[in-house]
Amino acid sequence: MLEIDWFLGLSAIMFSIGIIGVLIRRNAVVIFMCVELMLNAVNLTLVSFSSFHGNIDGQIFVFFALAVAAAEAVVGLAIIIAIFRNNLTVDVTEINLLRW
Amino acid sequence: MIVYLFILLAVLAIGSALAMVINKNVVNSALFLVINMVSLAGIYLLLNAQFLAVIQILVYAGAIMVLFLFVIMLLNVEDEEKLFDKFRVKYFLAFILGAAVVGQIFYSIAGVTDMLPEISSNMAEIGTIEAAGDVLYTKYLLPFEMTAILLTAAVVGALMIAQYKIKKG
Numbered sequence: 001m002l003e004i005d006w007f008l009g010l011s012a013i014m015f016s017i018g019i020i021g022v023l024i025r026r027n028a029v030v031i032f033m034c035v036e037l038m039l040n041a042v043n044l045t046l047v048s049f050s051s052f053h054g055n056i057d058g059q060i061f062v063f064f065a066l067a068v069a070a071a072e073a074v075v076g077l078a079i080i081i082a083i084f085r086n087n088l089t090v091d092v093t094e095i096n097l098l099r100w
Numbered sequence: 101m102i103v104y105l106f107i108l109l110a111v112l113a114i115g116s117a118l119a120m121v122i123n124k125n126v127v128n129s130a131l132f133l134v135i136n137m138v139s140l141a142g143i144y145l146l147l148n149a150q151f152l153a154v155i156q157i158l159v160y161a162g163a164i165m166v167l168f169l170f171v172i173m174l175l176n177v178e179d180e181e182k183l184f185d186k187f188r189v190k191y192f193l194a195f196i197l198g199a200a201v202v203g204q205i206f207y208s209i210a211g212v213t214d215m216l217p218e219i220s221s222n223m224a225e226i227g228t229i230e231a232a233g234d235v236l237y238t239k240y241l242l243p244f245e246m247t248a249i250l251l252t253a254a255v256v257g258a259l260m261i262a263q264y265k266i267k268k269g
Contacts, residue, residue, distance in 0.1 A: 002106060005213055010110045012205035014117055016198040021121035023194035029172055030126060033133050037117055040140055051147040056226045059149055060240055066159050067247045071254035073164045077171045078258035084175050
């Protein structure tokens, strides 16, 4: 039978893959996709706790997190488009306007 | 049976996440992320969260990833040819840090593994659309309405940001 530890372990591994992706990739769009992956990993943790406790509040929280993630994706991609218009690149090592 | 299904979906999710990080082509990365979202929806089904499984496919694998692919095609971003062709200290440090994070989370999971609940008996009933809608429109009505305002604000803000042009002079 399934244990809750397995779901938490899968969520931890996916979160860490997202961290590695944010650290090693240089394309801003791919970094953004890795952040979405990390959000999904945390959602999996919330859903598994909610199901194993028999309490739906965690799943409702995931629903709101999904809505916020959709809004965040829209605004983030608009920012990436604006950066591309001014710099003609989405490589984060070449976008250094605010870098010290 | 259900254990094998979980292992299949978990391997698919982890494999597609790794492929997304390693792949040089940006479009292929986005498509691997779609595979990851779909297998995660399957895992939600194993947890009896049917409502969230459907929402995951509709919103994430459908809407958000289409938006990502649109932006990738629109910007015509080139592949990262230089990824992984020589050893860099940065990559090594990134993998060390990722391993450290996964070790920390595993350690904290192992510390509380006896206190975690057994599979609850009413698990099958709580994840249905009926149960979710019942709570969503009574107890969480105000946050639900706030979500509508948030999405409207996000659309207006995205239009403003994407149209804004710096005058070069």
